Amino acid sequence: MRPFQGSVGACRADGNGQQNLKVKNNMSQSRIVVEGGISLAGKVGISGSKNAVLPLLAATVLTDAPCLVSSVPGLKDVEVMSEILRNLGSEVHFDAEAGEIRTLATDIATSEAPAHLVKSMRASVVCMGPMLARTGAASFPLPGGCAIGERPIDLHIKGFMALGADIEVKSDDSGDGFVEARCKKLKGAEVYLDFASVGATQNIMMAASLAEGFTIIENAAQEPEVVDLANFLRKMGARIKGAGTDVIKIKGVEKLHGAEHHVIPDRIEAGTYMLAAAISRGNVLIDNMVPDHVVPITAKLRETGVRISEENGGVRVKADEALLRMTDIKTLPYPGFPTDIQPQFMAFLSTVNGPSAVIETVFENRFMHVAELNKMNANIIDDGRRAIVKGNAKLKGAKVRATDLRAGAALVIAGLAAEGTTEVSDIYHIDRGYEDIVGKLRSLGASIERIDT
Numbered sequence: 001m002r003p004f005q006g007s008v009g010a011c012r013a014d015g016n017g018q019q020n021l022k023v024k025n026n027m028s029q030s031r032i033v034v035e036g037g038i039s040l041a042g043k044v045g046i047s048g049s050k051n052a053v054l055p056l057l058a059a060t061v062l063t064d065a066p067c068l069v070s071s072v073p074g075l076k077d078v079e080v081m082s083e084i085l086r087n088l089g090s091e092v093h094f095d096a097e098a099g100e101i102r103t104l105a106t107d108i109a110t111s112e113a114p115a116h117l118v119k120s121m122r123a124s125v126v127c128m129g130p131m132l133a134r135t136g137a138a139s140f141p142l143p144g145g146c147a148i149g150e151r152p153i154d155l156h157i158k159g160f161m162a163l164g165a166d167i168e169v170k171s172d173d174s175g176d177g178f179v180e181a182r183c184k185k186l187k188g189a190e191v192y193l194d195f196a197s198v199g200a201t202q203n204i205m206m207a208a209s210l211a212e213g214f215t216i217i218e219n220a221a222q223e224p225e226v227v228d229l230a231n232f233l234r235k236m237g238a239r240i241k242g243a244g245t246d247v248i249k250i251k252g253v254e255k256l257h258g259a260e261h262h263v264i265p266d267r268i269e270a271g272t273y274m275l276a277a278a279i280s281r282g283n284v285l286i287d288n289m290v291p292d293h294v295v296p297i298t299a300k301l302r303e304t305g306v307r308i309s310e311e312n313g314g315v316r317v318k319a320d321e322a323l324l325r326m327t328d329i330k331t332l333p334y335p336g337f338p339t340d341i342q343p344q345f346m347a348f349l350s351t352v353n354g355p356s357a358v359i360e361t362v363f364e365n366r367f368m369h370v371a372e373l374n375k376m377n378a379n380i381i382d383d384g385r386r387a388i389v390k391g392n393a394k395l396k397g398a399k400v401r402a403t404d405l406r407a408g409a410a411l412v413i414a415g416l417a418a419e420g421t422t423e424v425s426d427i428y429h430i431d432r433g434y435e436d437i438v439g440k441l442r443s444l445g446a447s448i449e450r451i452d453t
C-alpha cells in the first residue's frame with residue numbers, strides 16, 4: 001500500500017458538510033466510491049455520540065424549561081429526532097455550524113408520536129418514557145431502524161407497567177401496530193431487565209426521574225451512553241445513582257429544570273476509524289475520544305498485532321502487515337465487545353492470517369454484511385450466530401450495498417483495503433450515524449468520494 005503524504009487533520013465536519021446533509025440524505029441513489037490501496041495517515045477527530053445525543057434530546061421533553069445540548073453531530077438521526085420533538089410541541093433549534101441544539105418544551109401538544117418518523121428510527125422509542133412521565137400518556141407506533149433483528153420493545157413496556165402505566169398494543173387503520181401507554185402518576189418500582197437493554201434502561205431511567213418514590217433497575221445496561229444520559233438528568237435535577245453499573249437507583253422528583261450538556265465522543269465512530277487505520281495498514285491518531293470507552297476494541301486489535309498507544313488524550317493506531325494475525329470476537333453488552341463494531345472488525349479480520357470466529361450474541365440477524373464482503377472476495381461463512389472468517393483475503397473492489405448503518409461502514413473501510421474501485425450504495429444508512437465520513441477519510445489520504453445523483 002502507498003503511504004499517504006498529503007496534509008491531514010480534519011477534526012469536525014465543516015459547516016458546509018453539515019448544512020448539505022439534508023439535501024444529500026434525500027438522494028436515494030447516492031453512493032460512496034472508494035479507490036483502495038492507500039494506507040491512511042494523519043489525525044482524525046471524533047464527533048459527538050449519535051447513541052448518546054438521541055436519548056439526551058428525548059430527555060429535554062421532561063422539562064418545560066430551556067435546554068442546550070452541545071457537540072451534536074450533524075446526522076440524519078439527529079434531524080429525525082429533532083423533527084419528532086417538534087411534532088410533539090417542543091421548539092428545537094439546531095445550529096449545525098456550532099453543533100448545538102436548543103430546546104424548549106413549554107407545552108406538549110400531543111401524546112401521539114408521528115408514525116412516519118418514529119418508524120424510520122428505532123431510537124425514537126426513548127421519547128416514550130419522557131412523554132409518559134410528563135403528560136401521563138404516550139401513543140407510539142412500533143419503531144423501525146436497522147434490519148438487524150426483531151428488536152422488540154417488551155422490556156421498555158415491562159418497565160412502564162412496573163411504574164404503574166396501563167399499556168395496550170393496538171393496530172391502526174393500515175394494520176400497523178402501536179403502543180398506547182397511560183398513567184395518572186408514575187410510581188417508583190423495582191424493574192429487572194431480562195437483557196441489559198440500552199434503550200429500555202434509558203427509557204425507564206427517564207420515566208422514573210419524575211415518578212413518585214424509588215425505582216431500582218436491575219441488570220441495567222452499563223453503556224457510556226447510559227451514563228451520559230444520567231449525567232444530563234442529574235443536571236436537570238434528577239436523583240440517580242449507579243449509572244454505569246448494573247443496578248441504577250432513582251428517587252423521583254416533582255419537577256425537572258433546564259440544563260446544558262456536552263455530548264460524549266462517539267466510541268463507535270472512534271472504533272470505526274481504528275479499524276479503518278488497521279485495515280489500510282495505516283498510522284492514524286484518533287483525536288477527541290475517550291480511550292476507556294474503547295477498551296474491548298483496543299484489546300482485540302492488539303491481539304491481532306495492531307499497535308495502539310494513547311497519545312495526547314487520543315489513540316494512535318499503527319498496523320504493520322508483517323505482524324498481523326487472527327483473533328476471535330464475541331459481541332456482548334458493555335463492557336463487552338460492541339455489536340456495533342462487529343461488521344467493521346470482520347472486514348479487517350478477512351484481510352489477516354485466519355481463520356477467525358465472530359460470534360454475535362446481541363442481535364439475531366447481524367451478518368448481512370457477510371454476503372456483501374464476500375462480493376469483495378472476502379472468504380466468510382455465515383453460520384447463523386457465528387461467522388467463520390477464513391482470512392488472508394486479497395479484497396477486490398465491487399459494487400456493494402449498505403444493508404444497515406454499521407454494515408455500510410464495514411464496506412467503506414473494506415474498500416480502503418481493496419484493489420480497485422468499490423462502490424457502496426444505499427448510503428442513507430451511513431448518513432444516519434457517521435458525520436462527514438467521506439471528508440474525514442479523505443483528510444487521512446483516502447481516495448474516496450460521494451456521488452449524489
Ligand code: UD1
Pocket residue numbers: 050051052054122123149150151152153154155156157195196197198199200221225333339340362363364
Ligand atoms: C442501542 C444502540 C445500538 C446498539 C445496541 C446494542 C442506540 C440508539 N442504539 O440500541 O446502536 O447496537 O444498543 O448495543 O443507542 N431487546 C429486547 N426487548 C426490548 C429491548 C431490546 O428483546 O425491549 C433486545 C434486542 O432485540 C436486542 C438486544 O435486546 O437483541 C439489545 O437491544 P438494546 O440494548 O435495547 O439496543 P437498542 O437500545 O435498540
